[in-house]
Amino acid sequence: MLANDPTEILKRNQLKNTKQRVRVLEEIGADDAAISQPDLEKKLGKEIDRVTLYRILNAYEDKGILHRIIDHNGTANYAICSSNCSSHHHQDEHVHFNCSICAKVYCLPVNVPQITIPNGFKTESISFVAYGVCDKCSAEN
Amino acid sequence: MLANDPTEILKRNQLKNTKQRVRVLEEIGADDAAISQPDLEKKLGKEIDRVTLYRILNAYEDKGILHRIIDHNGTANYAICSSNCSSHHHQDEHVHFNCSICAKVYCLPVNVPQITIPNGFKTESISFVAYGVCDKCSAEN
DNA sequence: TTAAGATATGCAATTGTATTGCATTAATTA
DNA sequence: TAATTAATGCAATACAATTGCATATCTTAA
Numbered sequence: 001m002l003a004n005d006p007t008e009i010l011k012r013n014q015l016k017n018t019k020q021r022v023r024v025l026e027e028i029g030a031d032d033a034a035i036s037q038p039d040l041e042k043k044l045g046k047e048i049d050r051v052t053l054y055r056i057l058n059a060y061e062d063k064g065i066l067h068r069i070i071d072h073n074g075t076a077n078y079a080i081c082s083s084n085c086s087s088h089h090h091q092d093e094h095v096h097f098n099c100s101i102c103a104k105v106y107c108l109p110v111n112v113p114q115i116t117i118p119n120g121f122k123t124e125s126i127s128f129v130a131y132g133v134c135d136k137c138s139a140e141n
Numbered sequence: 142m143l144a145n146d147p148t149e150i151l152k153r154n155q156l157k158n159t160k161q162r163v164r165v166l167e168e169i170g171a172d173d174a175a176i177s178q179p180d181l182e183k184k185l186g187k188e189i190d191r192v193t194l195y196r197i198l199n200a201y202e203d204k205g206i207l208h209r210i211i212d213h214n215g216t217a218n219y220a221i222c223s224s225n226c227s228s229h230h231h232q233d234e235h236v237h238f239n240c241s242i243c244a245k246v247y248c249l250p251v252n253v254p255q256i257t258i259p260n261g262f263k264t265e266s267i268s269f270v271a272y273g274v275c276d277k278c279s280a281e282n
Numbered sequence: 283t284t285a286a287g288a289t290a291t292g293c294a295a296t297t298g299t300a301t302t303g304c305a306t307t308a309a310t311t312a
Numbered sequence: 313t314a315a316t317t318a319a320t321g322c323a324a325t326a327c328a329a330t331t332g333c334a335t336a337t338c339t340t341a342a
Binding site: 217 | 327329330338
């Protein structure tokens with residue numbers, strides 16, 4: 001019944017309930033920060049084939065289950081969408097923070113501010129990523 | 142004497158004046174939008190080795206001559222910094238626009254708005270990329 | 283103007299990231 | 313539980329990025 005129970009999420013999105021898909025949701029849900037594709041692969045590489053992992057992540061992004069954040073290095077990071085995101089229209093456009101030391105990507109509780117875009121440009125989504133040193137890495141130095 | 146004359150830029154930044162470096166600056170300066178690494182490689186691949194191109198781009202970014210914008214796909218795009226950027230502290234933090242049709246990255250004349258970051262996080266730079274359809278592609282459809 | 287030193291370049295090899303096609307396996311449903 | 317439908321794993325491939333090293337080029341100081 002939990003809204004973020006993997007089985008529930010899969011059912012809600014008409015995706016087959018496979019152990020690989022459940023594992024991906026568990027792994028991403030377990031982390032407070034977003035998790036990168038390479039890290040996911042390190043954690044799940046023995047259970048799930050690389051290709052399957054890519055396909056699962058793409059399927060989740062299409063359904064709006066995950067959102068993808070491209071970090072400073074161009075690496076894909078994934079986090080579970082907080083609320084009603086739909087295909088190709090993610091509602092949770094909050095600010096992300098990418099740490100230059102631990103490389104983690106955090107979802108900050110800060111909304112992306114409104115801006116005025118020149119005429120003729122049609123905005124579909126916005127990526128706002130602050131880059132710097134996170135609280136944990138700041139404290140350790 | 143022009144501030145964006147390639148030879149001047151190289152001298153100002155204590156970089157050796159080589160024909161490869163001049164060509165990269167010419168090519169990036171010629172485009173109104175930022176240009177992607179793959180496109181640069183297509184244009185310059187016969188004159189400049191891939192590896193050299195990567196090294197030149199990195200050197201320029203370190204010196205603050207270029208700024209790098211990671212687009213929606215994680216691809217690096219480069220544009221000439223408008224004004225006094227220094228190593229690792231790029232001043233021109235304006236909004237970028239990444240077109241989903243032509244894939245171009247535009248530097249918009251809009252500054253990145255200020256936001257409040259949680260305590261402990263130290264921001265060094267900000268990436269603000271709006272994703273959607275650009276004015277030219279909108280007009281064509 | 284040129285020789286010496288410092289640095290950039292190109293090549294070959296390697297690593298990492300992402301995608302495609304296809305045979306096999308697993309999940310759903312009636 | 314059998315039939316259908318979709319997901320997975322494997323092999324192959326494409327593309328992006330980096331490293332080490334020999335060679336070539338630029339700069340400078342005589």
